[in-house]
Amino acid sequence: MTAVPTGHRHPSNPVLSLKDAALGFGDRVLWDNLTLDVCAGEFLAVLGPNGSGKTSLLKTILGQQALDTGSIRFDGHAVRRGDRRIGYIPQQKLIPGGTPMRGRDLVALGVNGHRFGLPVSRGAERRQVDALLESVGASGYADEPVGNLSGGEQQRLRVGQALAGDPRMLLCDEPLLSLDLQHQRGVSELIDRRRRDHGTPVVFVTHDVNPVLGMVDRILYLAGGQFREGTPDEVLRSEVLTELYGTPVDVLRTGGRVVVVGIPDSETHHHHHGHGEN
């Protein structure tokens, strides 16, 4: 499939395709020989401890970090910086009170925030912003100052912002971090609905798979310079993660939740200095 040279989109063509990709910093390998296709309609969760290269993978997809070896293609072409066909939903960073922006302005940045020229918005753009606000259920606080909104409300607006311009793929960087359970569900359902309604594939980086467990098709689990890839049932197993971590790890399933016990502390705290892991 990756041999198809350029251009024409075909249903079976992967939207995102990594081939023999490797990335490391100094003498530390984050991942190596990573070959991965993400096709239309797929929900891929990227899991792993801090410093395992989740954020670096994300930067690679965004064209902000070059691979050491191998290739990465989006929609048949090499990835590039600032590709507006990728909708990017960042970690929830609370916007401070007093920011001179209303809910609708945050969404509008997704529509025309990249455009230079006099800041006069056209009628069509305003209608598009209204439609996006509606689609993420944020019309009720569209005119509130963003700094007065809760983290969950701000994150809904960010989803609306990412959906502007009809993205071909959604890239999510821990978008549920520090949200309460109700907002975790609300925001993840918005992302999943876009996938189901438009076939937009989702790459979802997270340290906790549980809020999206029911939506995930495949998991890419990164740890200690290696990775495992497969369905949740294939990857989230004691023997698989024990092998990956090189130390006994237990995967417990309880009440529809997955709990991973015994991940070594050194993995979570020790490797992540200075590589952009948040």
Next chain:
Amino acid sequence: MPPWKLASAVDDGIWSRLFNFENYGELLGLVQNSILAGAILGVVGGLIGVFVMQRDMAFAVHGISELSFAGAAAALLFGFNVVAGSLAGALAASIAIGLLGSKARDRNSIIGVLMPFGLGLGILFLALYPGRSANKFGLLTGQIISVDDPQLTWLSVISLIVLVGLLLIWRPLSFDSLDADVAAARGVPTRFVSLAFMVLLGLIIAVSVQIIGALLVLALVVTPAAAALRLSASPIVVPVIAMLFGFVSAVGGILLAIGGSLPISPYITTISFVLYLIARVVGLRTRPRAGLR
């Protein structure tokens, strides 16, 4: 003479030095170009201040203005155009800060290092300068009345360039100021936008140094925007109020100052500060911000 009488006599003297409206019409005619330059600076300073606040760069403004002072002082000593010297210093500082300090903490340490160096250089150049001492002080505390007409024209033109530049990069700059990572992912050339902003900031600071003095630039580039942000969170109302406050501070300050024999800066800084106080009080009453998260 009893002490209270003495005090009131001193007061009379101070008041007439502070506010003196004899021959006001005549004076007004002489300084109309200064008023125009001040008006444009007030408006543009208020506008750019909105981004200075959002990007947390008040300290950078102060640092750049000290380097601008050093450049102006060097120009004075070596006989170059003072506005050109001021511009050179401000641009060197703002571009250096823009290139080296993308993270707030890096930026603040760079500014902390640059600022005393610039101020020290400026003081050295002024100490070596054999000319009138009024010129010396003017660079630190404001000297618009002594700036000649061709230079005033230059200051106005530079301010207008900043205004147009700011409007042209408005949206990408707003995006970058709010969330640089997302802006980069969504096609904003964030490095170019940040650097362009720093150049515009350097330009307007160089103009402010000529008019209000290096030590007091913040009164026109930060205070009006800070006041506006207490009153509104609308992306349209905030810049409009900031421009209005900047205009009132600059023009009001010049109008009050021209009759007396004192520098204009204290008038501008006081008006600007009073507007900020009023905005805080009004903002508290109209916008209860606590507890809404």
